[in-house]
Amino acid sequence: MYKGRVLLRREYNNFNAGFCIINKNLQEFIIDTNLLHPEEIEYYKTLRFERRKLSYLLGRVSAKKAILEFLINEKNGQHISIDFGVFKFPVVKYVKNQNVQVCISHCENVGVSLAFPEKHPLGIDIEKISEDKIKTMKSIISKEEQELISKISLSISVGYTLIWTIKEALSKILKTGLTVDFKLFEIKSLEKIDTKYITTFKYFTQYKSTSSHVNNFVCSVVSPKETKCNFDHLWKALENTINKGHIQQKI
Structure with missing residues (x-):
């Protein structure tokens, strides 16, 4: 797992974003389920197929880690829930005084997320x-x-x-x-x-x-x-994640 922050430089203002990239199979996620909010755990229990379980955990765990990188002072991802919007986009819930948004993508055993302010x-x-x-x-x-x-x-x-x-x-x-x-x-x-x-x-x-x-x-x-974005750390993390070993076939 690789995580970090990205500086987003505008002419009159700067922003930060958090990122996380994961390469894991379903069995390796057992130790990370403590990041899930009770609402997410209940949803996870309804999933029947292992491939769907894996994609859900890749998305939720990478998103939680990205959010924690973005917020800095927040340490417990279990208090945060990521719900679905009407068009299936992720919606961050239960974060106080922060308009946090997150974008999630996953493919096979790789999950990647960005957490960023609503302004950017x-x-x-x-x-x-x-x-x-x-x-x-x-x-x-x-x-x-x-x-x-x-x-x-x-x-x-x-x-x-x-x-x-x-x-x-x-x-x-x-x-x-x-x-x-x-x-x-x-x-x-x-x-x-x-x-x-x-x-x-x-x-x-x-x-x-x-x-x-x-x-x-x-x-x-x-x-x-x-916006002038420095994605160097993100791309390096991507290289390290992909090169971690062979990417396992879809479950």
Whole structure:
């Protein structure tokens, strides 16, 4: 497990965000269930399938750890509950005097979360590169986006997964999930700077995305365009998490 803070620098104000990245199987989570609020424990008991149990714990535990990193003075994640909104976005409950929001993503045994102030939205998504998903991903990628992928010499599988994670992360900021046409999230520009990918949007011009490709995973973070974000610790944590060992197959 890796966790830390991210500095979000604006022209007239700075913000902080907390992050946590986990690589665990279901059995390893036994020691972390004490982070769950009684409401979350009751929900967890209703889950029948191990894969669903794992995804729930990856999300809730990484989110709690990210929130504790963000709040600093809060030490007990059990007092905090993360509920579902009407479009299944996470809602943080029982945090006093703080408008805390959280964004969660998980894939196989990897869970990643960002905790941030309501004043400064963030979105994150992680996906494993898989040939089986290419057909589905192609349905949300325009001809212009395919050309952007070609210009920076990305393979189809990496390029499609990259754009998918970017659009998923933006949808989480907007709290729409899959309820809108992803064509509205069309990419305007895509460039590679050092080892990261920087993206802007055609219609949502107030946002940008920063993405990292580590082995067979792609992770993207969407943030306000004018914010200067230092994600170095987050990307290093991602590399350490993915390289921890082989990622176990889905349960």
